[in-house]
Amino acid sequence: MPMDVAFCLKMECLPLLPPSPLKSPSLQHQPIAPAPTRIRSSSLKPLAAQQRRSSLSIRTSKSTTTLTPTTTPAALPPKKKVLVPIGFGTEEMEAVILVGVLRRAGADVLVASVESQLEIEASSGTRLVADTCISTCSNDIFDLIALPGGMPGSARLRDCEILRKITCKQAEEKRLYGAICAAPAVTLQPWGLLKRKQTTCHPAFMDKLPTFWAVKSNNQVSGELTTSRGPGTAFEFALSLVEQLFGESTAKEVEGTLLFHAHEDNPRKEEFNKIEWSVDHIPHVLIPVANGTEEIEVVTVVDILRRAKADVVIASVEKSVQIVGSQDTRIVADKTIDSVADSIYDLIILPGGFAGAERLHKSKVLKKLLREQKLSGRIYGSICSSQAVLQKQGLIEDKRATAHPSVVGKLTSQVVDSAGVVIDGKLITSRGLATATDFALAIVSKLFGHARARSVAEGLVFDYPSN
Known part of the structure:
Protein backbone atom coordinates (compact mmCIF):
# COMPACT_ATOMS: atom_id res chain seq x y z
CA MET A 1 0.00 0.00 0.00
CA PRO A 2 1.45 3.42 -0.90
CA MET A 3 2.78 5.34 2.03
CA ASP A 4 0.54 8.40 1.75
CA VAL A 5 -2.62 6.30 1.56
CA ALA A 6 -1.57 4.10 4.50
CA PHE A 7 -0.93 7.18 6.55
CA CYS A 8 -4.18 8.75 5.64
CA LEU A 9 -6.15 5.66 6.72
CA LYS A 10 -5.13 6.43 10.32
CA MET A 11 -6.94 9.74 10.34
CA GLU A 12 -10.03 10.23 12.43
CA CYS A 13 -11.79 12.34 9.91
CA LEU A 14 -14.42 10.89 7.60
CA PRO A 15 -15.58 7.62 6.07
CA LEU A 16 -14.28 6.50 2.68
CA LEU A 17 -17.45 6.88 0.68
CA PRO A 18 -18.85 10.34 0.00
CA PRO A 19 -22.47 11.05 0.84
CA SER A 20 -25.00 11.75 -1.84
CA PRO A 21 -24.57 15.28 -3.18
CA LEU A 22 -26.85 17.87 -1.66
CA LYS A 23 -29.10 19.69 -4.05
CA SER A 24 -29.24 23.44 -4.34
CA PRO A 25 -31.32 25.41 -6.81
CA SER A 26 -28.51 27.78 -7.74
CA LEU A 27 -25.59 25.34 -7.62
CA GLN A 28 -26.45 23.09 -10.55
CA HIS A 29 -23.76 20.39 -10.37
CA GLN A 30 -25.65 17.19 -10.97
CA PRO A 31 -25.04 14.60 -12.18
CA ILE A 32 -3.33 12.90 -8.41
CA ALA A 33 2.41 8.33 -8.75
CA PRO A 34 4.83 10.93 -7.64
CA ALA A 35 4.50 14.41 -9.05
CA PRO A 36 6.82 15.27 -11.94
CA THR A 37 9.43 17.96 -11.56
CA ARG A 38 7.81 21.23 -10.61
CA ILE A 39 6.88 23.52 -13.45
CA ARG A 40 6.22 27.00 -12.15
CA SER A 41 5.62 30.08 -14.26
CA SER A 42 5.30 32.58 -11.46
CA SER A 43 7.67 35.49 -11.48
CA LEU A 44 6.42 36.77 -8.12
CA LYS A 45 8.37 34.57 -5.71
CA PRO A 46 10.20 36.44 -2.95
CA LEU A 47 13.60 37.55 -4.17
CA ALA A 48 16.69 36.46 -2.27
CA ALA A 49 18.58 39.28 -0.59
CA GLN A 50 21.88 40.11 -2.27
CA GLN A 51 24.98 38.94 -0.47
CA ARG A 52 27.19 41.71 0.84
CA ARG A 53 30.87 41.42 1.63
CA SER A 54 32.86 43.86 3.70
CA SER A 55 36.52 44.40 4.37
CA LEU A 56 37.90 45.34 7.73
CA SER A 57 41.25 47.15 7.77
CA ILE A 58 43.25 46.97 10.96
CA ARG A 59 46.24 49.28 11.04
CA THR A 60 49.17 48.84 13.44
CA SER A 61 52.54 50.62 13.76
CA LYS A 62 54.25 47.67 12.01
CA SER A 63 51.83 46.71 9.22
CA THR A 64 48.43 47.01 7.75
CA THR A 65 46.37 43.81 7.52
CA THR A 66 43.13 43.52 5.58
CA LEU A 67 40.71 40.88 6.85
CA THR A 68 37.83 39.71 4.62
CA PRO A 69 35.51 37.66 6.79
CA THR A 70 33.15 35.14 5.22
CA THR A 71 29.59 36.48 5.38
CA THR A 72 26.35 34.52 5.14
CA PRO A 73 23.47 35.65 2.93
CA ALA A 74 20.84 37.77 4.59
CA ALA A 75 18.07 35.50 5.82
CA LEU A 76 14.89 35.44 3.75
CA PRO A 77 11.66 36.12 5.61
CA PRO A 78 9.73 32.89 6.14
CA LEU A 259 -4.86 40.09 -16.74
CA PHE A 260 -7.47 40.98 -14.13
CA HIS A 261 -9.33 44.19 -15.12
CA ALA A 262 -6.95 44.55 -18.11
CA HIS A 263 -9.78 45.23 -20.55
CA GLU A 264 -12.71 46.09 -18.31
CA ASP A 265 -13.54 49.17 -20.39
CA ASN A 266 -13.63 47.16 -23.64
CA PRO A 267 -16.14 44.59 -24.91
CA ARG A 268 -15.79 41.19 -23.29
CA LYS A 269 -16.41 39.47 -26.61
CA GLU A 270 -16.19 40.29 -30.32
CA GLU A 271 -17.47 38.03 -33.07
CA PHE A 272 -16.68 37.99 -36.80
CA ASN A 273 -18.05 35.87 -39.66
CA LYS A 274 -20.88 34.79 -37.42
CA ILE A 275 -22.23 31.27 -37.96
CA GLU A 276 -24.30 28.86 -35.89
CA TRP A 277 -22.54 26.32 -33.65
CA SER A 278 -25.60 24.41 -32.50
CA VAL A 279 -25.64 20.62 -32.84
CA ASP A 280 -28.52 18.14 -32.67
CA HIS A 281 -27.00 16.19 -29.77
CA ILE A 282 -25.18 16.81 -26.48
CA PRO A 283 -21.97 18.57 -27.58
CA HIS A 284 -18.82 16.46 -27.19
CA VAL A 285 -15.86 18.56 -26.03
CA LEU A 286 -12.17 17.57 -25.76
CA ILE A 287 -9.77 19.41 -23.42
CA PRO A 288 -6.19 18.11 -23.89
CA VAL A 289 -3.80 18.72 -20.98
CA ALA A 290 -0.09 18.28 -20.22
CA ASN A 291 2.44 18.90 -17.48
CA GLY A 292 2.68 22.69 -17.22
CA THR A 293 -0.85 23.33 -18.44
CA GLU A 294 -2.53 26.27 -16.74
CA GLU A 295 -4.82 24.54 -14.27
CA ILE A 296 -7.10 27.51 -13.65
CA GLU A 297 -8.00 27.61 -17.34
CA VAL A 298 -8.62 23.84 -17.44
CA VAL A 299 -10.96 23.67 -14.45
CA THR A 300 -12.79 26.87 -15.39
CA VAL A 301 -13.63 25.71 -18.90
CA VAL A 302 -14.46 22.15 -17.78
CA ASP A 303 -16.58 23.25 -14.82
CA ILE A 304 -18.64 25.75 -16.80
CA LEU A 305 -19.20 23.48 -19.81
CA ARG A 306 -20.28 20.61 -17.54
CA ARG A 307 -22.68 22.91 -15.69
CA ALA A 308 -24.19 23.68 -19.10
CA LYS A 309 -24.57 19.89 -19.66
CA ALA A 310 -21.88 19.43 -22.32
CA ASP A 311 -20.04 16.09 -22.46
CA VAL A 312 -16.45 17.09 -21.60
CA VAL A 313 -13.41 14.79 -21.74
CA ILE A 314 -10.05 15.82 -20.25
CA ALA A 315 -7.29 13.92 -22.10
CA SER A 316 -3.62 13.81 -21.04
CA VAL A 317 -0.92 13.94 -23.73
CA GLU A 318 1.52 12.52 -21.14
CA LYS A 319 2.15 8.82 -20.46
CA SER A 320 0.14 9.13 -17.26
CA VAL A 321 -3.39 10.47 -16.81
CA GLN A 322 -2.11 12.53 -13.87
CA ILE A 323 -0.56 15.84 -14.82
CA VAL A 324 0.99 18.65 -12.78
CA GLY A 325 -0.22 22.12 -13.71
CA SER A 326 1.82 25.29 -14.00
CA GLN A 327 1.23 26.10 -10.32
CA ASP A 328 1.81 22.51 -9.11
CA THR A 329 -1.84 21.50 -8.81
CA ARG A 330 -2.24 17.83 -9.67
CA ILE A 331 -5.15 16.91 -11.93
CA VAL A 332 -6.19 13.43 -13.04
CA ALA A 333 -7.41 13.44 -16.63
CA ASP A 334 -10.33 11.28 -17.74
CA LYS A 335 -8.33 9.56 -20.50
CA THR A 336 -5.03 9.58 -22.36
CA ILE A 337 -4.88 11.26 -25.75
CA ASP A 338 -4.13 7.91 -27.42
CA SER A 339 -7.45 6.51 -26.20
CA VAL A 340 -9.41 9.27 -27.92
CA ALA A 341 -7.48 9.21 -31.21
CA ASP A 342 -10.42 7.71 -33.11
CA SER A 343 -13.13 9.80 -31.47
CA ILE A 344 -14.93 12.76 -33.00
CA TYR A 345 -15.50 15.91 -30.97
CA ASP A 346 -17.72 18.86 -31.76
CA LEU A 347 -15.21 21.16 -30.07
CA ILE A 348 -11.52 20.93 -29.11
CA ILE A 349 -10.17 23.57 -26.73
CA LEU A 350 -6.48 23.99 -25.86
CA PRO A 351 -5.78 25.48 -22.40
CA GLY A 352 -2.72 27.69 -21.95
CA GLY A 353 0.37 27.59 -19.78
CA PHE A 354 3.66 28.10 -21.64
CA ALA A 355 5.30 24.77 -20.76
CA GLY A 356 2.00 22.97 -21.24
CA ALA A 357 1.43 24.52 -24.66
CA GLU A 358 4.86 23.29 -25.82
CA ARG A 359 4.01 19.76 -24.73
CA LEU A 360 0.62 19.90 -26.43
CA HIS A 361 2.35 20.95 -29.65
CA LYS A 362 4.59 17.85 -29.51
CA SER A 363 1.66 15.42 -29.40
CA LYS A 364 1.28 13.72 -32.80
CA VAL A 365 -2.18 12.45 -31.87
CA LEU A 366 -3.37 15.93 -30.95
CA LYS A 367 -1.95 17.35 -34.19
CA LYS A 368 -3.96 14.77 -36.12
CA LEU A 369 -7.14 15.54 -34.19
CA LEU A 370 -6.76 19.29 -34.73
CA ARG A 371 -6.04 18.89 -38.44
CA GLU A 372 -9.13 16.73 -38.88
CA GLN A 373 -11.16 19.19 -36.81
CA LYS A 374 -10.43 22.01 -39.25
CA LEU A 375 -10.79 19.91 -42.40
CA SER A 376 -14.18 18.65 -41.20
CA GLY A 377 -15.44 22.14 -40.42
CA ARG A 378 -15.79 21.49 -36.69
CA ILE A 379 -15.13 23.99 -33.90
CA TYR A 380 -11.79 24.49 -32.15
CA GLY A 381 -10.09 27.16 -30.06
CA SER A 382 -7.48 28.05 -27.47
CA ILE A 383 -6.75 30.37 -24.59
CA CYS A 384 -3.69 32.25 -23.32
CA SER A 385 -0.44 30.94 -24.89
CA SER A 386 -1.89 27.99 -26.81
CA GLN A 387 -2.69 30.17 -29.80
CA ALA A 388 1.01 29.56 -30.58
CA VAL A 389 0.15 25.86 -31.02
CA LEU A 390 -2.60 26.69 -33.52
CA GLN A 391 -0.23 29.10 -35.24
CA LYS A 392 2.51 26.46 -35.68
CA GLN A 393 -0.03 24.05 -37.13
CA GLY A 394 -1.48 26.58 -39.58
CA LEU A 395 -4.90 26.62 -37.94
CA ILE A 396 -5.46 30.33 -37.45
CA GLU A 397 -4.24 31.77 -40.75
CA ASP A 398 -6.60 34.38 -42.18
CA LYS A 399 -8.51 34.39 -38.89
CA ARG A 400 -9.07 37.08 -36.31
CA ALA A 401 -7.79 36.07 -32.90
CA THR A 402 -6.54 37.28 -29.54
CA ALA A 403 -3.96 35.77 -27.17
CA HIS A 404 -1.84 36.36 -24.09
CA PRO A 405 0.22 39.57 -24.59
CA SER A 406 3.45 37.52 -24.67
CA VAL A 407 2.15 35.52 -27.66
CA VAL A 408 0.34 38.19 -29.67
CA GLY A 409 3.48 39.30 -31.52
CA LYS A 410 4.05 35.76 -32.82
CA LEU A 411 0.67 35.47 -34.50
CA THR A 412 0.31 35.95 -38.24
CA SER A 413 -3.46 36.16 -37.96
CA GLN A 414 -5.25 39.48 -37.57
CA VAL A 415 -4.97 40.26 -33.87
CA VAL A 416 -7.98 41.77 -32.13
CA ASP A 417 -6.69 43.40 -28.97
CA SER A 418 -9.90 45.12 -27.89
CA ALA A 419 -11.73 42.15 -26.35
CA GLY A 420 -11.00 39.30 -23.97
CA VAL A 421 -12.71 36.75 -26.21
CA VAL A 422 -12.70 36.70 -30.03
CA ILE A 423 -14.83 34.42 -32.21
CA ASP A 424 -14.21 34.11 -35.95
CA GLY A 425 -16.47 31.56 -37.59
CA LYS A 426 -15.66 28.26 -35.87
CA LEU A 427 -12.51 29.51 -34.10
CA ILE A 428 -12.64 30.94 -30.57
CA THR A 429 -9.67 32.43 -28.71
CA SER A 430 -9.15 34.25 -25.42
CA ARG A 431 -6.41 36.19 -23.63
CA GLY A 432 -5.76 34.32 -20.38
CA LEU A 433 -6.60 33.48 -16.79
CA ALA A 434 -8.99 36.27 -15.89
CA THR A 435 -10.85 35.91 -19.21
CA ALA A 436 -11.36 32.14 -18.85
CA THR A 437 -14.86 32.49 -17.42
CA ASP A 438 -16.00 34.80 -20.23
CA PHE A 439 -14.35 32.39 -22.68
CA ALA A 440 -16.24 29.37 -21.35
CA LEU A 441 -19.55 31.24 -21.15
CA ALA A 442 -19.10 32.44 -24.75
CA ILE A 443 -18.80 28.77 -25.77
CA VAL A 444 -21.95 27.93 -23.79
CA SER A 445 -23.81 30.77 -25.48
CA LYS A 446 -22.76 29.58 -28.96
CA LEU A 447 -23.60 25.92 -28.28
CA PHE A 448 -26.74 26.25 -26.15
CA GLY A 449 -27.94 29.85 -26.46
CA HIS A 450 -27.65 32.99 -24.38
CA ALA A 451 -30.30 31.96 -21.84
CA ARG A 452 -28.28 28.86 -20.86
CA ALA A 453 -25.13 30.97 -20.48
CA ARG A 454 -27.02 33.44 -18.27
CA SER A 455 -28.33 30.63 -16.09
CA VAL A 456 -24.83 29.13 -15.63
CA ALA A 457 -23.37 32.57 -14.87
CA GLU A 458 -26.02 33.10 -12.20
CA GLY A 459 -25.02 29.87 -10.46
CA LEU A 460 -21.40 31.04 -10.54
CA VAL A 461 -22.37 34.47 -9.15
CA PHE A 462 -20.65 35.96 -12.19
CA ASP A 463 -21.70 39.28 -13.69
CA TYR A 464 -22.80 38.40 -17.20
CA PRO A 465 -24.35 40.73 -19.82
CA SER A 466 -28.11 40.50 -20.22
CA ASN A 467 -27.80 40.50 -24.01
Missing part, protein backbone atom coordinates in the same frame (compact mmCIF):
# COMPACT_ATOMS: atom_id res chain seq x y z
CA LYS A 79 7.17 32.10 3.47
CA LYS A 80 3.56 32.71 4.28
CA LYS A 81 2.01 29.31 4.93
CA VAL A 82 -1.52 28.66 3.67
CA LEU A 83 -3.85 25.68 4.13
CA VAL A 84 -6.49 24.90 1.48
CA PRO A 85 -8.54 21.83 2.49
CA ILE A 86 -10.54 19.87 -0.09
CA GLY A 87 -12.99 16.97 -0.04
CA PHE A 88 -15.46 15.09 -2.18
CA GLY A 89 -17.61 17.70 -3.94
CA THR A 90 -15.33 20.69 -3.39
CA GLU A 91 -15.89 23.39 -6.03
CA GLU A 92 -12.89 22.98 -8.34
CA MET A 93 -12.80 26.52 -9.71
CA GLU A 94 -12.66 27.98 -6.21
CA ALA A 95 -10.01 25.54 -4.95
CA VAL A 96 -7.72 25.82 -7.97
CA ILE A 97 -8.05 29.62 -8.30
CA LEU A 98 -7.23 30.03 -4.61
CA VAL A 99 -4.16 27.81 -4.87
CA GLY A 100 -2.96 29.27 -8.17
CA VAL A 101 -3.27 32.91 -7.17
CA LEU A 102 -1.72 32.47 -3.71
CA ARG A 103 1.23 30.48 -5.13
CA ARG A 104 1.80 33.20 -7.70
CA ALA A 105 2.11 35.66 -4.84
CA GLY A 106 4.81 33.50 -3.23
CA ALA A 107 2.75 31.70 -0.58
CA ASP A 108 3.59 28.16 0.50
CA VAL A 109 0.19 26.59 -0.14
CA LEU A 110 -0.63 23.15 1.25
CA VAL A 111 -3.64 21.39 -0.30
CA ALA A 112 -4.95 18.89 2.25
CA SER A 113 -7.60 16.21 1.75
CA VAL A 114 -10.17 15.70 4.50
CA GLU A 115 -10.91 12.28 3.01
CA SER A 116 -9.08 9.00 3.66
CA GLN A 117 -7.38 9.36 0.26
CA LEU A 118 -5.53 12.12 -1.54
CA GLU A 119 -7.50 12.01 -4.79
CA ILE A 120 -10.95 13.59 -4.66
CA GLU A 121 -13.63 14.14 -7.26
CA ALA A 122 -14.72 17.76 -7.25
CA SER A 123 -18.27 19.05 -7.70
CA SER A 124 -18.21 19.11 -11.51
CA GLY A 125 -16.29 15.87 -11.89
CA THR A 126 -12.69 17.12 -12.14
CA ARG A 127 -10.35 14.89 -10.14
CA LEU A 128 -7.79 16.69 -7.99
CA VAL A 129 -4.94 15.23 -5.93
CA ALA A 130 -4.08 16.85 -2.60
CA ASP A 131 -0.51 17.35 -1.36
CA THR A 132 -1.22 15.66 1.94
CA CYS A 133 -4.06 14.55 4.21
CA ILE A 134 -5.45 16.79 6.92
CA SER A 135 -4.15 14.59 9.77
CA THR A 136 -0.60 15.72 8.98
CA CYS A 137 -1.54 19.36 9.58
CA SER A 138 -2.71 19.22 13.19
CA ASN A 139 0.43 20.76 14.70
CA ASP A 140 1.20 23.24 11.92
CA ILE A 141 0.74 26.98 12.21
CA PHE A 142 -0.75 28.68 9.17
CA ASP A 143 -0.82 32.35 8.24
CA LEU A 144 -4.09 31.69 6.41
CA ILE A 145 -6.68 28.93 6.17
CA ALA A 146 -8.91 29.32 3.10
CA LEU A 147 -11.92 27.07 2.57
CA PRO A 148 -13.29 26.52 -0.96
CA GLY A 149 -17.01 25.89 -1.24
CA GLY A 150 -19.14 23.57 -3.34
CA MET A 151 -21.60 20.89 -2.26
CA PRO A 152 -21.25 18.41 -0.76
CA GLY A 153 -17.65 19.64 -0.37
CA SER A 154 -18.49 22.25 2.26
CA ALA A 155 -20.34 19.65 4.32
CA ARG A 156 -17.35 17.27 4.06
CA LEU A 157 -15.11 20.04 5.43
CA ARG A 158 -17.62 20.77 8.20
CA ASP A 159 -17.71 17.13 9.32
CA CYS A 160 -13.92 16.82 9.57
CA GLU A 161 -13.07 17.15 13.27
CA ILE A 162 -9.36 17.71 12.65
CA LEU A 163 -10.07 20.62 10.30
CA ARG A 164 -12.57 22.08 12.76
CA LYS A 165 -9.97 22.13 15.56
CA ILE A 166 -7.30 23.63 13.29
CA THR A 167 -9.61 26.38 12.04
CA CYS A 168 -11.07 27.22 15.45
CA LYS A 169 -7.54 27.57 16.83
CA GLN A 170 -6.70 29.81 13.85
CA ALA A 171 -9.62 32.10 14.72
CA GLU A 172 -8.87 32.10 18.46
CA GLU A 173 -5.28 33.17 17.80
CA LYS A 174 -6.43 35.97 15.48
CA ARG A 175 -4.80 34.61 12.33
CA LEU A 176 -6.40 34.95 8.91
CA TYR A 177 -9.10 32.57 7.75
CA GLY A 178 -11.66 32.69 4.97
CA ALA A 179 -14.34 30.80 3.09
CA ILE A 180 -16.23 31.12 -0.19
CA CYS A 181 -19.53 30.01 -1.70
CA ALA A 182 -21.38 27.53 0.54
CA ALA A 183 -18.50 27.20 3.04
CA PRO A 184 -19.26 30.29 5.19
CA ALA A 185 -22.79 29.10 5.92
CA VAL A 186 -22.33 25.32 5.79
CA THR A 187 -18.88 25.02 7.39
CA LEU A 188 -17.95 28.09 9.45
CA GLN A 189 -21.41 28.89 10.85
CA PRO A 190 -21.88 25.50 12.64
CA TRP A 191 -18.34 25.90 14.03
CA GLY A 192 -19.31 29.22 15.60
CA LEU A 193 -16.73 31.18 13.61
CA LEU A 194 -19.06 33.86 12.21
CA LYS A 195 -20.04 35.49 15.51
CA ARG A 196 -20.10 39.26 15.25
CA LYS A 197 -18.61 39.04 11.75
CA GLN A 198 -20.16 40.58 8.67
CA THR A 199 -20.36 37.68 6.26
CA THR A 200 -21.36 36.90 2.68
CA CYS A 201 -21.82 33.59 0.87
CA HIS A 202 -23.52 32.04 -2.16
CA PRO A 203 -27.07 33.40 -2.60
CA ALA A 204 -28.53 29.91 -2.17
CA PHE A 205 -27.18 29.78 1.41
CA MET A 206 -27.76 33.33 2.61
CA ASP A 207 -30.70 32.26 4.75
CA LYS A 208 -28.33 30.15 6.87
CA LEU A 209 -26.28 33.19 7.92
CA PRO A 210 -27.15 35.31 10.99
CA THR A 211 -29.55 37.86 9.47
CA PHE A 212 -28.11 40.93 11.20
CA TRP A 213 -24.53 40.15 10.04
CA ALA A 214 -25.28 38.89 6.51
CA VAL A 215 -24.19 41.17 3.62
CA LYS A 216 -24.59 40.79 -0.13
CA SER A 217 -21.16 42.06 -1.20
CA ASN A 218 -19.08 39.87 -3.53
CA ASN A 219 -16.19 39.93 -1.07
CA GLN A 220 -16.37 40.81 2.63
CA VAL A 221 -13.45 41.37 5.03
CA SER A 222 -14.38 41.42 8.71
CA GLY A 223 -11.31 41.38 10.93
CA GLU A 224 -9.43 38.13 10.37
CA LEU A 225 -12.34 36.64 8.40
CA THR A 226 -12.81 37.04 4.63
CA THR A 227 -15.83 35.59 2.83
CA SER A 228 -16.96 35.57 -0.79
CA ARG A 229 -19.93 34.48 -2.89
CA GLY A 230 -18.94 31.87 -5.48
CA PRO A 231 -16.77 30.71 -8.38
CA GLY A 232 -17.43 33.97 -10.22
CA THR A 233 -15.91 35.96 -7.34
CA ALA A 234 -12.99 33.58 -6.64
CA PHE A 235 -10.32 35.81 -8.23
CA GLU A 236 -11.49 38.78 -6.16
CA PHE A 237 -11.49 36.59 -3.03
CA ALA A 238 -7.97 35.25 -3.69
CA LEU A 239 -6.55 38.69 -4.49
CA SER A 240 -8.02 40.10 -1.27
CA LEU A 241 -6.24 37.34 0.67
CA VAL A 242 -2.99 38.10 -1.20
CA GLU A 243 -3.26 41.76 -0.20
CA GLN A 244 -3.83 40.84 3.45
CA LEU A 245 -0.85 38.47 3.46
CA PHE A 246 1.65 40.40 1.31
CA GLY A 247 0.40 43.95 0.87
CA GLU A 248 -1.21 45.99 -1.84
CA SER A 249 1.81 46.15 -4.19
CA THR A 250 2.08 42.35 -4.42
CA ALA A 251 -1.65 42.05 -4.97
CA LYS A 252 -1.44 44.57 -7.81
CA GLU A 253 1.49 42.70 -9.36
CA VAL A 254 -0.36 39.38 -9.25
CA GLU A 255 -3.47 41.06 -10.62
CA GLY A 256 -1.42 42.15 -13.62
CA THR A 257 -0.17 38.64 -14.37
CA LEU A 258 -3.75 37.39 -14.25
